[in-house]
Amino acid sequence: MKKLLKIAKLELGILFFSPIAWLIFIIFLVQTGVTFTELLYAQETQQQLGRPISVLTKVLFAGEKGILAVIQKNLYLYIPLLSMGLFSRELSSGSFKLLLSSPVTVFQIVLGKYLSLMVYCLLLVVVLSSFIITGMFSIENLDIPFILGGILGIYLLMCAYSAVGLFMSSLTSYQVVAAMSTLAILALLNFIGQVGQSYDLIRDITYWFSISGRTDNFINGLLSTKDLIYFLLVILLFLGLTILRFKNQRQSKSTNRKSIEYTSLIIIVVALGYISSLPLWNFYLDSTRFNDRTLTQNSQDLIAKIIEPVEITTYVNAIHSSAGYGSPKNRIKDLNSFETYRRFLPDLKMNYIVYYDTLVQYNDTTKTLSELVKKAVSVHKFDFEKMLTPKQIKEKVNLIPEQNRLVRFVKIGDRQTPLRMFDDFIVYPKEAEITTAIKRIMYQPVTVAVLTNNGERQLNSYSDADYQVIMNSTNTRGSLINSGFEVLTIDASSIETKNPEIVMISDPKNKYSDIEINSINSYIKEGGNIIIAGEPGRSAYLNPILETIGVSFDSGSLLQETENYELDLVQAKFTSSSENIGLKFHDQAIVAFPSSMPVIVKDTMDFNVIPILNTDPSESWVKYGEFDLKTEKISFNPKEDKLILASVAIALERKVRDKQQRIVIIGDADFMSNVEMNRNSPQTVNSSFAIRLFKWLSNGEYPVDVSRPKAIDKVIKLNRNQIQWIKASYMAFLPLLIGSVGAGFLLNRKRK
Known part of the structure; x- marks a missing residue:
């Protein structure tokens, strides 16, 4: 030495x-x-x-x-x-x-x-x-x-x-x-x-x-x-x-x-x-x-309860634009994206199945399927002999609901659920999505039943007024189906037979029948959780339901006079009481309502009423009667109009037998529409607000909480x-x- x-x-x-x-x-x-x-x-x-x-x-x-x-x-x-x-x-x-x-x-x-x-x-x-x-x-x-x-x-x-x-x-x-x-x-x-x-x-x-x-x-x-x-x-x-x-x-x-x-x-x-x-x-x-490089305690606790083998199978369509993420050249990076889970699940099995099939969307009609496959094999170095044909993949699994794009299935024992890639800058599923997938298998998703047959907003349409982005979009990270919920459509008369955890009624264009109203009221009376969103001019279709719980929609329309936006774009702010139900945002956070009406509380009955969003009392008023902002010049008239603080969204809560019932009433159905999910100006929190509402309605079950303490070295x-x-x-x-x-x-x- x-x-x-x-x-x-x-x-x-x-x-x-x-x-x-x-x-x-x-x-x-x-x-x-x-x-x-x-x-x-x-x-x-x-x-x-x-x-x-x-x-x-x-x-x-x-x-x-x-x-x-x-x-x-x-x-x-x-x-x-x-x-x-x-x-x-x-x-x-x-x-x-x-x-x-x-x-x-x-x-x-x-x-x-x-x-x-x-x-x-x-x-x-x-x-x-x-x-x-x-x-x-x-x-x-x-x-x-x-x-x-x-x-x-x-x-x-x-x-x-x-x-x-x-x-x-x-x-x-x-x-x-x-x-x-x-x-x-x-x-x-x-x-x-x-x-x-x-x-x-x-x-x-x-x-x-x-x-x-x-x-x-x-x-x-x-x-x-x-x-x-x-x-x-x-x-x-x-x-x-x-x-x-x-x-x-x-x-x-x-x-x-x-x-x-x-x-x-x-x-x-x-x-x-x-x-x-x-x-x-x-x-x-x-x-x-704060152990930022480790799974949160909620994820660890959930994984600790797994007693059966866990397997993740990745299905890669060779001709889809997402194929590169599942290619052999990217395999190490792909495996490393699950490294934090492999620490707690060392026996986690990762499988890769490559196939080729026609694309559900964005299909290239200028080339044959054979030509597309040959190009994919050349670019991504797939082994053609090991690739499954369209017939073989259909016999194994139905990937049409996933648009024949790259998707994983997490399997625990004999139960499985999809785990998707997303169309954003991150692309890969993160802890929130992976833990949610595991929880869906172990404890089942929360069912959200959306009423149809009376002109309500649609779940499977990308038109401006509909709800596919936030409710049912497979490639949107923050959609409900990727946050632990199962979204389905039902008619009002079949609520009892489906027995969903949450019911949603959004802007019916037609009047509900007596049978349908009785079915909805019965669900509410039994303690069911529900969210009801209406539109100005159609409040009469929902007030017969709302009046049974001591609430109604005003017949007028809310207007807000701002410098850069239309009068009917109401920029509502959160109340202090909204924090009590998990709706804590930054001080300047707003939710945009393109057309809305006040929510009026008449008789609270045995409900605890929680105001969520209010208008700015220095800029907002209610306009009654018919009017057209495109053809009429309308402004606030102090002689005829009165500035008010109005509630645009409220929550109701009560105990029904041994169950905590939760209800949300919103005076606008556009707040979670496809077009609002993509709004750039003004900066809003509509998407986060919608997801947190469903978290509250599901009693905190989903989305899974993977939040961490805020940094203190700032x-x-x-x-x-x-x-x-x-x-x-x-x-x-x-x-x-x-x-x-x-x-x-x-x-x-x-x-x-």
Whole structure:
């Protein structure tokens, strides 16, 4: 051990007797300092402008632009310059032969030199750690464990790069060649993960070898044994190769025996790496403050109750635009999207079935099905022999309701439910959707029955006034069917036979018959949950139902005078009491009602009445009689009209036997229409409002709550001048100080 430490000390001295070590240290300091202070300055600007600030610890240290992320991308530029002379220098001068003949082992020589690099890398870690102190003075509630986890990842990456550089330095007597060779190997290790991704066995091996992105989890708050062991094995591999090389120089061995030794070492390392990467042997530590990289407790509790095998089967239509997500080349990324669940379900089985069939929508009529399949096979590298034909896939599963696009089915035991991809920027299902799918299987969905046959809003139509986007759209993340609900249509007279958990009545165009009214009233009397939405001019169709619970719709229309919008676009605001039923939004949140009428409470009976949304009393009034905003010029007339605060939405609650009954009455049926779900101006919360209403009506069953505590590191304590002083310290004062120390050290060495 003493000899090993002596070699390390000697090598470290040689390293600092050259200007390279000092220059790298200074450049590293300046680069990280500039990155940190510029990000801090940008966030302070946002803070001054009153704009929302993201989680500052992650912005400054992780993500794509944080200092740890930047260092991860640029580290390959530093290490080859440090390691290039470790052996090349002695091989060039011939002194290495003398070293081999001295009373030290090859093991001690290699580890001693490597230890010197580890110590130097620790000095770079000290630079990174200085930003923790800077951050503590700059940011309220800095998440220190999160940063330490990221720094650990960077240090492991430095050590892995150093091991590669050490080995490449042992192969040549030219330092420049050693540096370039190290760069080449590092480039290979970063690129190799893209090799052979279309083939299962090759994919697993090349992906394990890939060093690209290995530090991402550390930097972003997730430490795993899989990544930790990877770095240790890479270090072991290249140190082992270096030791074998020099041992073979000392001993006379055949080429075959040398090849066997090298091959055996590589196979052992790869085998250990593969075993350690299996979900069963993988352990994690979430270093974020609120365990952001781990499933929420609700999801964990639900998974803990699973006693049957869990299986996820992905059906990939080769000719659909979504096929790329299920292609062999994307298989690793696709599997990683379920990594947080595989931690708690290590036996989770993932299956992929590729088929081809005509598209339900957006069909390309210019090409035959055969031509489309040939193109898909060529582009995505599917195995045509293993693809199911249209007939075979129809015998296996009916994917017409899923539009023959990529869809998964989560199966627990003999029960299954679809898990979809979505047409948004995220595309993949996240925790909310995956946990919801699991809960649907284990506890069944909540049934929402929407009344039809009297001209009510439709569920399977994308016309402006209908409800498909929010209720029944398979490729919309926030739709009810993707949030744990089962949506069906029934006529009013069959409510009793279906016995749904929630009934919805939305803007009937015709009068309900006595039989239908009795059926609805009977459902309400028995404690059924219901949401009723009407439209101005048609209140007479719903008032016979509402009057039985002491409520009615006003016969007039609400108007609101604003600068940029039509008079009948009412921008209602939430009441303070709405928070009591889970409708808490930001202070400026509004719900847009394109045409609405007041909800009048006549006799509360035994209901607890909760106002949800009110109009602005300084801008709103009720207009009676018929009028046409397109042809008439209408404005508020103080002599005839009266500004009022009107309720546009109310909730009713009471106890019926052992059941808590919940009712929502809304004076507008357009608030959750397809066109309102896509409104850009004004900014509204219509979609979230609609979903939260159904959450309340379902007694909180769905959507599944996967919310997390709000970030607390969102305040910058420094002003711009103070940030500029910090920047000057990292760009000038500290580099000059270190440069002076280095220059004095080198000059003193030169005199000796």
